[in-house]
Amino acid sequence: MYYDIATRVYNHTWKIDPVVRSVLDTDFYKLLMAQMIFRRYRDIQAVFGVKNRTTSVRLADIIAIEEVVEQLDHVRTLRLSPGESTWLRGNMFYGKRQMFSPDFIDWFERFRFPEYQIEKQDGQYALTFHGSWLETSMWEIPALAILSELRSRNVLKGMGRFELQVLYARAMSRVWEKIQTLKTLPQLKISDFGTRRRHGFLWQDWCVQAMIEGLGSAFSGTSNCLIAMRREVEAVGTNAHELPMVYAALTDSDEDLLRSPYHVLRDWQEDYAGNLLMLLPDTYGTESFLKLAPEWVASWTGIRIDSIDPVVGGDMAIRWWEERGQNPKEKLIIFSDGLDTDEILRIHEHFHGRVRIAYGWGTLLTNDFRDIAPGKMLDPISLVCKVVSANGRPAVKLSDNPAKAIGPADQIERYLKVFNVGDQKVLPVIV
């Protein structure tokens, strides 16, 4: 499969290039989480909602609602194909065959994306999904990819073939130079986490090829299942905030709430092992999470540092392991928050040799058109799709960066008290 992206973008009609082209055109962690939910929480009801944290970019002014509806409706026609099912059943994930049990894949074969609700609100799309947690959760990545790619398409609409060719030539050169810089890092392990906020499917696919060609074994895979299948690379990813958020929402007391993040871990380790045992500590504050963690939590393989400053968060994790008699050199830290080359160099400089490191490179891999598209029109935005409630109870996320907090004000206040979160530092949210 080889194509000239500029030509495809110039000629594209959504019939040959829909934004989402397969049930597998999603992040691998959604499948791992879905299986866990399938096994334990099939009956939980949930609401997911899309939020554009970059309010200055008025998506509803850029993208016509008909286009969003058309793409969302297209996603609702998708079903897992026999070849895709075979790949899920037979492929090795994280060194293991049969990662997904037959009953889960049976469900997945019958799965169709549930209904959605969309309306305009203050120049943004209020896009929500109501239904079972298992099904609504599957919308996260396709919904984000649709808004992200439709934004690109609308900005590029009307550009000539030559302009598009130069635009993609410059974007390719930029990605390639970034890769050449990263390549110099000792023991680099980096993967593509850029599905959700990608410039477009073809572009993400190109970026993955660039990583394959440029990094060789330092490239450890893509979060995108469809691309992983087609390009024959590892599908990667573990879990997300929605697990502790739903577990927390379902508790009935402050005491249960405080313990809920560890219930997630307990369930997770029943289903998964090895490099999938990655802590995501920041949902209600990294410091509190580590301090209150039962002893067995320190034996997990590693930790994903997300909303906290990576150097601060990584150092915190290393100290925590040391205090619990663990050897940090055998532990893995995954960094994945708004990474770009400079940030990766800084992190590598600080941590290399002290701990195993891996990077999940997202938006600034698959959607860095800063100064390439006219008038900053494609500068990255912080678009998220989060669980809003579970069984009618509000879902809350504090995170280490209050700019990323989610939930009703009174609940945020309650959670801050329960988790005994002290002063938090506001960091700029790039993506």
Added chain:
Amino acid sequence: MYYDIATRVYNHTWKIDPVVRSVLDTDFYKLLMAQMIFRRYRDIQAVFGVKNRTTSVRLADIIAIEEVVEQLDHVRTLRLSPGESTWLRGNMFYGKRQMFSPDFIDWFERFRFPEYQIEKQDGQYALTFHGSWLETSMWEIPALAILSELRSRNVLKGMGRFELQVLYARAMSRVWEKIQTLKTLPQLKISDFGTRRRHGFLWQDWCVQAMIEGLGSAFSGTSNCLIAMRREVEAVGTNAHELPMVYAALTDSDEDLLRSPYHVLRDWQEDYAGNLLMLLPDTYGTESFLKLAPEWVASWTGIRIDSIDPVVGGDMAIRWWEERGQNPKEKLIIFSDGLDTDEILRIHEHFHGRVRIAYGWGTLLTNDFRDIAPGKMLDPISLVCKVVSANGRPAVKLSDNPAKAIGPADQIERYLKVFNVGDQKVLPVIV
């Protein structure tokens, strides 16, 4: 016509992509000079020869002789097509219709490239053309373009599709950035002079499109007739060293030799006018040329500064005009020697507002793959095709840079004496 260069290069067979694809795939000045020779010197015999001044790049080790022969033979099958003939007859050149007389075009329609002789010598190709001056002269550009493009093809051979795509993306980004830099210059006038040492035909064609798109009216045309015709831009160029070199070779006394450069001008102005009245003063030293020039020479439109440092040569011309009561602000200086953006910025800074300026941008427009191709394998080389003799007498060029002198040593010595050339400064020859 739109194509993906990386794909074409990857798939190319010379049948669909010969290096030279038309009799018009040559520089416009060859046609102007040919018409002048056709009218006056149809019977003069000449020898042209290719020389690679960058001896460290052993072309005969890079390109198989069979490939060169195949391409040269292909050129010998070319004839002016009816559409091309119509364009030459009907198009406006330098503001004038019927630049070429019907009898010249009749000859051109019947023209076929004459025989060539090729052999390997010290890792280079000794490629020579014997015959009438009129016909052998036509080989200059195709011969250079063939060696230049076959070098590129051989270096790129074996690169994968992805590598080629990145290579061209980077080259496109580079050309585009150069154009964005140049664009800022006030009253810029720049044209493409890059046929002879181009990376390839498709690439030159792309560079011209980039100039059209990026520079608008600051782009004044291309020396390549075929591209000028297809892209509907101006065909540009005036005359070259071969005219004074042949005129000089045909003289019988030192006195006639000294006067011969001005005989060229006298003939030229019988045929051409306006912006075609461009002096090329460096064949036997710019200083001597200007000092000895008859009064009427100063009334020509302008001068092309070639082998001398552009600032020194330009200042010399301005002083010379002023001494002869001419207003430099009405004069045109064309710079065309080894230009790149930095050099153009330096020249513009020095001369802008004092004289009209135009740039003929050659190799570093159409063949700048420095640090893009692996191992400096496509760094520019100084490949020329020059007249070696006329009617059996050796042709000589001194130029302002002794590194560019051509001819037998005893003749060079004689010419240096006759033209009273003093100390010359050796400048590095980039292209």
